[in-house]
Amino acid sequence: MGRRLMHALVYSGFVDGAVGLKHVEVPIPKAGKDEVVIKVEAASINPVDWKIYNLRLLLRPLLSRASHPPIPGNDVTGEVVEVGSGVQKFKPGDKVITVLSVYTAGGLSEYCVAKEKVTVLRPAEVSAAEGAGLPVAGLTALISLTQYAGLKLDQPDNGPQKNILVTAASGGVGQYAVQLAKLGNAHVTATCGSRNFDLVRALGADELIDYKAAAEGAASLRSPSGRKYDAVLHCAPTVAWSVFEPNLAENGIVIDLIPSAGTRWASTVKKLTFSKKKLFTFMLTPNDDEGLKFLVGLMKEGKLKTIIDSKHALSRGEEAWSKGVSGHATGKIIIEP
Ligand SMILES: NC(=O)c1ccc[n+]([C@@H]2O[C@H](COP(=O)([O-])OP(=O)(O)OC[C@H]3O[C@@H](n4cnc5c(N)ncnc54)[C@H](OP(=O)(O)O)[C@@H]3O)[C@@H](O)[C@H]2O)c1
Numbered sequence: 001m002g003r004r005l006m007h008a009l010v011y012s013g014f015v016d017g018a019v020g021l022k023h024v025e026v027p028i029p030k031a032g033k034d035e036v037v038i039k040v041e042a043a044s045i046n047p048v049d050w051k052i053y054n055l056r057l058l059l060r061p062l063l064s065r066a067s068h069p070p071i072p073g074n075d076v077t078g079e080v081v082e083v084g085s086g087v088q089k090f091k092p093g094d095k096v097i098t099v100l101s102v103y104t105a106g107g108l109s110e111y112c113v114a115k116e117k118v119t120v121l122r123p124a125e126v127s128a129a130e131g132a133g134l135p136v137a138g139l140t141a142l143i144s145l146t147q148y149a150g151l152k153l154d155q156p157d158n159g160p161q162k163n164i165l166v167t168a169a170s171g172g173v174g175q176y177a178v179q180l181a182k183l184g185n186a187h188v189t190a191t192c193g194s195r196n197f198d199l200v201r202a203l204g205a206d207e208l209i210d211y212k213a214a215a216e217g218a219a220s221l222r223s224p225s226g227r228k229y230d231a232v233l234h235c236a237p238t239v240a241w242s243v244f245e246p247n248l249a250e251n252g253i254v255i256d257l258i259p260s261a262g263t264r265w266a267s268t269v270k271k272l273t274f275s276k277k278k279l280f281t282f283m284l285t286p287n288d289d290e291g292l293k294f295l296v297g298l299m300k301e302g303k304l305k306t307i308i309d310s311k312h313a314l315s316r317g318e319e320a321w322s323k324g325v326s327g328h329a330t331g332k333i334i335i336e337p
Contacts, residue, residue, distance in 0.1 A: 003027035003028055003030070004027070004028050005025040005026065005027060005028070006025070006026060006027070006028045006109055006110040006111050007023065007024075007025060007109065007110050007314060007315075007337070008023075008024055008025075008026050008068075008071045008108060008109035008110065009021045009022070009023060009024075009071060009072065009073075009108040009109070009314065009317045010022060010024050010026070010068055010069040010070065010071050011053055011056065011057055011069045011070055011072065012069070021072070021108075021317060021318055021321055023315070023317075024068060026066070026067075026068045026071075026109075027066075028110075028111045029065075029066065029106070029111060029112065029113040030082070030113070031082045031083060031084040031087070031113055032084050032113070033084045033085050033086040033087075034084055034086050034087065034115060034116050034117065035083075035084045035087070035113050035114060035115055035116065036080045036082065036083050036084065036087055036090050036096070036098075036113070036114055036116060036119060037080070037081050037082035037083075037111055037112075037113050038076060038078040038079065038080055038081070038096060038098065038111065038112050038113070038114055039078050039079045039081050039110065039111055040076055040077075040078040040107065040109060040110055040111060040112055040337050041077050041078045041079065041095075041128035041132075041336070041337075042076070042077050042078075042128040042129045042131070042132035042334050042335070042336050043073045043075055043076045043077075043107035043108055043132055043334070043335050043336075044073075044075040044107075044132045044133045044135075044136075044137075044172075044332045044333060044334050044335070045072065045073060045075075045108070045320060045321065045324045045333050045335065046074060046075065046136045046137065046172060046324075047324070047327075048074065048102060048136065049072040049073065049074070049105065049321075049324070050072075050321075050324070050325050052102070052103075053072075055103070056070040056072075056103060056104070056105065057069060057070060059103050059104075060104075063101075063103050063104050064104050070104065070105060070106075071105060071106045071107070071108055071109050071112070072105050072107070072108050073100070073105050073106060073107025073108040073109070073112075073335070074099055074100045074101075074102060074105050074107060074135060074136050075099060075100075075107060075132050075133065075134065075135040075136055075137075076097070076098050076099075076100060076107040076112055076114065076132060076135075077095070077096065077097045077098075077122055077128040077129075077131040077132045078095075078096065078112075078128070079093065079094070079095055079096070080092055080093065080094045080095075080096055081111070083116075084116070086116075087116045088116075089116055089119070090116065090119065090121075094121060095121065095122040095124075095128075096114075096119050096120065096121055096122055097119070097120050097121075097122045097126075097131040097132070097134060097135065097292060097296060098114035098115075098118055098119040098120070098135070099114075099118050099135035099136060099139065099286045099292065100112060100114055101115075102284070102285070107335075108314065108317055108335055109314075109337070110314070110337045117287070117288055117289060118286050118287070118288065118289055118292065119289065120289050120292045120293050120296055121296075122296065123296065123300045125299070125300045125302075126296060126299045126300055128336075129306070129308060129311060129334045129336070130299065130305065130306040130308070131296065131299070131306075132332075132334055133172070133306035133307075133308065133331070133332030133334065134176075134292070134295055134296070134299070134306060135286070135292060136172075136284060137171075137172035137173045137175075137176055137332065138176045138291075138292075138295045138304075139284055139286055139291045139292065139295070140173050140257065140282070140284050141173050141174075141176040141177035141180050141233070142176070142180060142291050142294065142295060143282075143284065143291060144177070144233050144255045144257075144282060145164070145177060145180050145181055145184060145231075145233065146184075148231070148253065148255045148280055148282070149162065149164060149230070149231035149233070149253065149255065150162075150231075151164075151180075151181060151184030151185075151186060152184060153180055153183045153184045153294075154183045154184075154298065154303065158184055158185035161185055161186065161187055162184070162185075162186045162187070162230040162231065163186065163187045163189070163223070163227045163228065163229050163230050163231075163249065164181045164186040164187070164188050164189070164229065164230065164231050164232070164233065165188075165189045165190070165191070165221060165223070165229045165231070165232040165233070165247070166178050166181065166188060166189070166190045166191070166205075166232075166233050166235065167190075167191045167211075167221075167232070167233070167234050167235050167236040167239075168191065168192065168211075168235040168236040169190035169191060169192045169196075169200045169203070169205060169235075170192040170193065170196035170199065170200055170330050170331070171235055171236075171329065171330075171331075172329070172331065172332050173233075173235045173257065174190070174192070174200075174233075174235045175200075175203060175306075175307045175331050175332075176295075176304065176306075177233050177235070178190055178200060178203040178204050178205050179203050179204055179303075179304050179305070180304070181204075181233075182203075182204035183298070183303060183304075187206050187207075187227065188204060188205045188206050188207075189205070189206065189207040189208070189209065189223045189224075189227070189229070190205035190207070190208055190209070191208075191209045191210075191211045191214070191221070191236065192208065192210070192211065193210065193211060193212055194210040194212070194213065196330055197210070199307065199330065203307075207223060207224050207225055207227075208224075209221065209222075209223075209224065211236065217242070217243055218242065218243050218244075218245070218246040218247060220239075220243060221239070221243060221244065221247050222247055223247070228247060228248060228249040228250075228252060229247055229248055229249060229252050230248075230249050230251070230252055230253075231252065231253050231254075231255065232244060232247075232248070232252070232253070232254045232255065233255050233257070234254055234255065234256045234257060234258070235257050235258075236258075237258065238258060238259075238260040238262070238263065240262065240263075240266075241254075241262075241263065241266040241279060244279070245277060248277045250276055250277075251276050251277070252277050253277070253278045253279070253280060254278070254279045254280070255280050255282050256279060256280065256281050256282065257282050259281035259282075263279060263281065264281055266279050267279040267280065267281050306331065306332055307330060307331030307332065308331055308332055308334055309323065309329040309330045309331045309332060309333050310323060310329075310333055310334070311334045311335075311336060312333070312334070312335050312336070313335075313336060313337075314335055314336065314337045317335055320333045320334075320335050
């Protein structure tokens with residue numbers, strides 16, 4: 001007898017530019033030895049879902065057991081319904097949050113399969129929608145700020161205060177970055193559109209720059225109070241090194257989430273010339289549950305929240321997709337089966 005079917009959104013084929021999705025009925029996935037099957041309660045989308053659309057299609061024959069085109073969506077909350085033979089941490093009925101592989105994804109569906117090692121329990125204090133916003137965007141903000149910018153979060157002794165610039169602070173990554181940087185006792189300058197000033201200020205930003213009204217060149221990122229930045233978490237479209245450089249403190253660094261060929265080259269040159277000011281390119285590759293557990297703990301204690309742009313039913317997933325692709329979401333876009 002065949003496996004039970006589920007409703008899912010899949011990529012509709014190779015595309016150039018704007019992407020297409022289609023609704024399908026496909027078999028519910030099975031858990032491998034170290035995996036759990038999750039009945040999805042909520043999922044969120046990220047720019048990676050449309051940026052590596054063609055790459056996911058190309059890699060599917062190598063990476064996926066499924067017979068259908070890839071299902072987008074890396075960030076999922078839901079209930080465990082099946083566990084693999086080697087799974088120890090979870091049992092059917094557990095409410096969980098997980099981050100699916102960036103290459104195979106699978107969250108925009110009624111069921112998905114996740115690795116045990118990147119899955120954590122979802123406490124009752126964290127709603128399914130709030131939790132679904134967290135994985136990719138929250139982990140990116142957390143790792144950038146702690147491992148690259150050197151912030152110590154939520155500790156009584158955070159050391160000397162750092163000046164941090166977060167660009168696109170109204171987006172999925174930026175909203176968590178502002179909140180986390182404040183938990184690290186940083187002075188936070190944030191760029192966003194003026195329509196989101198109140199929101200980003202409420203998240204904790206000390207100073208704001210309206211990216212639509214900003215001056216040209218280096219002046220576009222200049223702190224209104226004249227501070228130089230110890231670290232820039234750059235979540236907005238590509239900016240040249242010459243724009244960052246005059247705004248950095250002596251040992252200031254830039255963590256670029258969307259590196260272009262030019263910024264990769266600048267990053268290499270900084271390394272080769274032992275420059276005090278540095279540019280790091282970043283790629284999230286979650287391999288354990290440590291960061292997600294920490295973030296969920298902060299959320300449980302009310303120290304971190306998810307700003308939700310909008311919620312959409314899976315049956316109307318294209319609307320969510322268009323909103324995401326527009327690049328103008330405020331916070332996270334959530335899809336619910
Ligand atoms: N390398 C990695 O591992 C990694 C991980 C996560 C994300 N990323 C990348 O990081 C970027 C941010 O991701 P995200 O999920 O935060 O995106 P997002 O949620 O789609 O960002 C949307 C927000 O960005 C704002 N924005 C757009 N252009 C801006 C500009 N020039 N200056 C300031 N704000 C601007 C928009 O404000 P308005 O609506 O007012 O325009 C909107 O609120 C994406 O390109 C994503 O691919 C990379």
